[in-house]
Amino acid sequence: MSAREQAESVRWGAEDPSGLLEAALEGARADDFNCFVTVDTDASPGDDDGLLAGQPVAVKDSITTEGLETTVGSKILKGYEPVFDAYVVERLREEGATVVGKTNCDEFCMGSTTETSAFGPTRNPLDPSLVPGGSSGGSGAAVAAGHVDLALGSDTGGSVRNPAAFTSTVGLKPTYGLLSRYGLIPYADSLETVGPMTRTVEDCALLLSAIGGRDPRDSTSRGERKRYEPTGLDEPVRVGVIEELVEGSDDGVKREVRDAVSSLDDAGHDAETVEMEGLDHVVSAYYVLAMSEASSNLARYDGVRYGAGPNERGRYDEVFAKVRGDNFGDEVKRRIMLGTYALSEGYSDRYYRKALLARRLIADEFDRLFSKVDLLLSPTMPVEPFRLGEALEDPLRMYLSDVCTVPANLAGIPAISVPAEEGEAVGVQLMGPEFSEELLLDAAREVELVR
């Protein structure tokens, strides 16, 4: 049963919220894949009313939950209990859902495998020797393992879509500004957004409908609350296949994605090959911007209020350095240092400003492409899931595997990953113009129907 159907049953009184919560908690406590870093054993059942009546939801640990430990996979936030709910969590509760726990992620969302978490890696329910992708790997795995039907992730450069692809689930990165970021612990504010992660496109649409709405506490929030109910595509659409990204992928990925394209073509849609300019620069532009913002965002974790042991003494800068040195992991330190460098006097022109320029060019390129086609299609990940430990040894390879997902973040446009084949760890990514979520969800549903 989908979450949509289950919520319907709850509203009719045929299903009991406490029973649903109990089942979810049981799964979360067992948790063979280390999906959860915190399970809320005191959670109260959801309401019997609302869009998500009675639904247990897993929330990525990068999203604040009032009174429930929130660490973003970092030792420096161990024990931190936020005093406020994120806007999207408020919305979950208002729509009758309950938060069962916080899911594992790469430390401060910096990683594509959920292995940089200070609380150990999450394993892929499809094959426990593989990573679930990242950084929202805990959410992807929790859905794939069947602990929950609905999970929230956050996507800075692919962090929702990447684990969706690797765990064969659905993940949406909405238009920048559609969802409030209030309560999303920042890695790189200008790039990231909250995103729904589910087993089906229908549930993805349901979750998106529930958490939307304009929030005056986030000045970049521009979304309207809206009910999305994807049914597939009634009319033929023009789909631009970004050939360079398909061609650059591993064979298994290439094959699955080409199959999905053929299915769309067979269903009467107009799939054509397009060339996208500037793909050579997207990964470097993305990492320069993300790391620059991160170096500033993570400055607040300095031992004054987060991360200090009880006996830290000394000059403030010595204490800061010690606390940060002791508590941040290697990947986080690497990105803070690179970001600091990219913003430094004498270097920011060469790195930060150039990256901003590349970002504008990519956005222009999307505009050009969307004047020709309705949607763009590519693989979500150019590779199949890494073996555990593999990516940590070769961070550059991991960074490069973000080439398909980061363009949407640079341009702020929506992108969805839907499994090319049920149960296969290959995602098809669809991208659309700003605020084209409705079309995007219909198209993703179409992929589900025709694959």
Place this chain on the structure above:
Amino acid sequence: MPVIGLEVHAQLRTDSKLFCGCSTDYHDAEPNTHTCEVCLGMPGALPVMNESALDFGLRVSLALGCEVVEEQLFYRKNYFYPDLPKNFQITQYEFPVGVDGSITIQAGDGERAVGVRRVHLEEDPGRIVHMRNRSLLDYNRSGVPLLEIVTEPDMESPEEGREFLQRLRTTLEYLGVFEPLDGAMRADANVSIEGGSRVEVKNISSHRGAERALRYEITRQRNMLKRGSEAVLETRHFDEETGVTRPMRTKEEEADYRYFPEPNLPLIRVDEGMAGAAAEGVPELPDQRRERFREEYGVTDEHAKRLTAEKELADFYEDVAEAVEPRAAASHVVDELLGELNYRELSLDEWFEGVGRETAVEWETEIVEMLRGGEITDVSATDVLRDVLDEGRSPAAVVDEKGLTMEGADEALKCVEEVIGEHRETVEDYLSGKEEALNFLVGQVVRRSRGKISPREASDLFDERLEEEK
């Protein structure tokens, strides 16, 4: 000639902080009671621009004759310091509220325009309280809107620095955007003398402090030059208590702030509506008011200048001048009232607090009226004013009780004449230079009037009467 530039930080009197809803009314509050997730920099909290802070900033820019910047942007200024909850400060950088304005100050005998390079908004950090072996943090101040006003290096003496700060403060008060509370205005100064490097002096917290800090620093640099050495480019800290400047650790001045645009605050577009609303919020300013006082009330330039130096005083004067002859009101307020208040170390505000502003206006009006109407003499007017201030009684009550009316004055004069007639010899003694003879004469008058005429009044009357014979 020293060259001085100032960077002034003034807290704006908005109801709430720059990026959150917390109240700015924290000056008497317990530490850390005016805080929320935003001004504590908690992860996930986001800043939202306070429109009224922008309006205040625009008003100040317009009042200082700045060009308003149409597209403004906030940046992050990144540096580590314990009073900064996020370890970056949100501040305007390349695109501030206003640029290229000026403030006219008195410089020597003439006036000079001190250029204002820029006016920008930023958030105030928290406050550190240093204890013997630990430091405490109070975030009540964190996120309070600050307006930074940066001048050109156009000042040439400590007095001018002080004058600039005073003028600026008056302007901000006129605009209703500033309240002179403890720590609400702070300044850093750039000082250099011919043949020396520029030295930055931080931590100036009053205009009196500014003058002292500048004087100390200039003297220090001159002495160095005399000894054959030269001031180095550095940042020094002014100690208000000892009045000296001390070098700060060099580490703190080598900062690279790694500015970049704050991604959570969209570009601000100042449209005509906003600029128009701000312009309406700019009232008549001190210089304009001074001009109007001269034209409308016919008062002297000196009086007009004194009256408009403080908004409170100018408002008070206008209320008095509405009811009585304006020139008489001006000279009484400036020459008598201010002197008597000053002597008592009483501010206008404090006097208002004591008796009520309306009453104060009424009483001052009454005194000027009685003077103008010839009901009391100049001398008794002074007496009345003193009693009004010291005892909080109305002028009419004082006049009544003391019999200081003109009839009373006539009687007093008569009494003095009588004493002069009866003690001609003593009068001659006094006139020939025996000052103590006057005491006897005064005593006679006081006794004869049964104390109704005070010794001071009697002595004044004798002075006046015997002046011709001297």
